[in-house]
Amino acid sequence: MINQSIPNTFFKNNRLKLFKQSQADMIIVTANGLLQKSADEHLPFGQDSSFWYLTGLNEPDLILVITQNEEFLIVPSHYTYRQSALADLDSELINQTSAINQIFNEKEGWQKVKKDLKKDCKIATLLPAPALMQYYGFYANPARRRLYAKIKRLSNDVIIIDIRQKIATLRMVKQPIEINLIQKALDITIQTLKEVLTVKNLKNYHDTRTIEQDILSGFIRRGGSGHAFDPIIAIGKNATYIHYNKLADSITSGQLMVCDVGSRYMGYNADITRTVVGHSKASHRQQEVYNAVKEIQQETYKLIKAGIKAKDYEHQVETLVGQQLIKLGIIKKLDHQAIKRYYPHACSHSLGIDTHDPADYNYPLPENMVMTVEPGIYIKEEGIGVRLEDVVRVTKNGCQLMTADLPTSLYIS
Ligand SMILES: [Mn+2]
Known part of the structure; x- marks a missing residue:
């Protein structure tokens, strides 16, 4: 999961640039999730490229939060099988790769997000693709859709900003x-x-x-x-x-x-x-x-x-x-x-x-x-x-x- 020769300042600078351009109070983006292949097997994992561009991390289901003063990750804590059978997350490695040093579990992380919400808070995120992409005939990873629903549930007066275009222009x-x-x-x-x-x-x-x-x-x-x-x-x-x-x-x-x-x-x-x-x-x-x-x-x-x-x-x-x-x-x-x-x-x-x-x-x-x-x-x-x-x-x-x-x-x- 670590890319030792990509300095973590690369990812950090990408976050800073995006935050500046987003004109939001907060950016929340998600990693992709694992997709089932059959029974207890999953398809090979493919990270959300924009999440990777901002963190360098290849772990599924992490959530990145950026505000004016800080940035942190929320790690999933509800996957019993994954944590016991695959591997534990290594926070030292996460920090080395991404230059993010605050990591919270699901409950603490979302409590923190709620605490930081101001009235009419502008939250920028990457909007999900349609669940089924008709033209290509394939299904989108559901992670962005889940996050989008979660942000909407945070509060009634959250204003959601789509930053897909902004990140595309940066990555171009x-x-x-x-x-x-x-x-x-x-x-x-x-x-x-x-x-x-x-x-x-x-x-x-x-x-x-x-x-x-x-x-x-x-x-x-x-x-x-x-x-x-x-x-x-x-x-x-x-x-x-x-x-x-x-x-x-x-x-x-x-x-x-x-x-x-x-x-x-x-x-x-x-x-x-x-x-x-x-x-x-x-x-x-x-x-x-x-x-x-x-x-x-x-x-x-x-x-x-x-x-x-x-x-x-x-x-x-x-x-x-x-x-x-x-x-x-x-x-x-x-x-x-x-x-x-x-x-x-x-x-x-x-x-x-x-x-x-x-x-x-x-x-x-x-x-x-x-x-x-x-x-x-x-x-x-x-x-x-x-x-x-x-x-x-x-x-x-x-x-x-x-x-x-x-x-x-x-x-x-
Ligand atoms: Mn080609």
């Missing part, structure tokens, strides 16, 4: 230590892909699950903590589904393989995609589509610099994709609907503690935002999917390519 600009950690996560990923995705090495594989295992092992050997997200390793037609993550493909000759993976390193993520050939040479057509995506990516880098608006930038990239689709004879004219059929995603997203890090895309892109550049063309009717994904840091006059050490080629040697 990466501090030097964060840039280093992302670079390290990227380097681990690059070295691993240079080992696994070479023409010579790929001959050893018959299925994508084994490739994934070797990539994971490469991440761990190099100090990574695991996959940043469910890896996408997809062959032929399956590579035309942008998030195909079944890892159930056999490697057959004559097919392109999209490999979209990233290592996690001390809380920060990498996200890189290469498209390579399995057991043969690419066909003329496959090479043509590949070259088109590569050209789009090269042109896209030139569009990036601090101050551009994400919306305009994405629109320009879409035009670049459209021009290549016309050249490939896939569409006839630049038409949004037609382009989106072959390029159904955005080109860039912010990268950090989350693979899709929160950001305010209405805001001009700031200097030191770290983001992906990932154009792709997916032609279902031809069974060809190509995506290339690299990572840049936005600078005042352009961008710095953080993944330059990994070759961009169908054949990595």
Whole structure:
């Protein structure tokens, strides 16, 4: 749970900045809770990234309270099983990691919050997502919802302020230590892909699950903590589904393989995609589509610099994709609907503690935002999917390519 090389001042400064910007009397945020897998087993724990950004702590169900004069944690005291069968919380470690030295149990903690409540007290928190996120088809962690209900019950005249936007804006600009950690996560990923995705090495594989295992092992050997997200390793037609993550493909000759993976390193993520050939040479057509995506990516880098608006930038990239689709004879004219059929995603997203890090895309892109550049063309009717994904840091006059050490080629040697 401790990250010894992230100084706890990082987390403390994040809290101070957020408190200043929140214009609230009190900030209360919660860690995520554990989710049941079956019977007495839980799914692997994933911390609420914003809670981690403010504390560095990877424990479930902690609650962080910040006021003008103090900050403290409330630890859950009602989990008999967890405390007896897993591990006790180590307050010394909590203090070292987060620089928070006041820890209260549930009862004392909430009594303290009530005592500090003034009339018309403004409490800032991260509002919960809908219980079921319809578009994605998955359920939100219930911890924020529980906390929100609890804050509302504190008193009738509490004013609740949503700070999701504020924290997104803070997290959008990466501090030097964060840039280093992302670079390290990227380097681990690059070295691993240079080992696994070479023409010579790929001959050893018959299925994508084994490739994934070797990539994971490469991440761990190099100090990574695991996959940043469910890896996408997809062959032929399956590579035309942008998030195909079944890892159930056999490697057959004559097919392109999209490999979209990233290592996690001390809380920060990498996200890189290469498209390579399995057991043969690419066909003329496959090479043509590949070259088109590569050209789009090269042109896209030139569009990036601090101050551009994400919306305009994405629109320009879409035009670049459209021009290549016309050249490939896939569409006839630049038409949004037609382009989106072959390029159904955005080109860039912010990268950090989350693979899709929160950001305010209405805001001009700031200097030191770290983001992906990932154009792709997916032609279902031809069974060809190509995506290339690299990572840049936005600078005042352009961008710095953080993944330059990994070759961009169908054949990595
Ligand atoms: Mn990505």
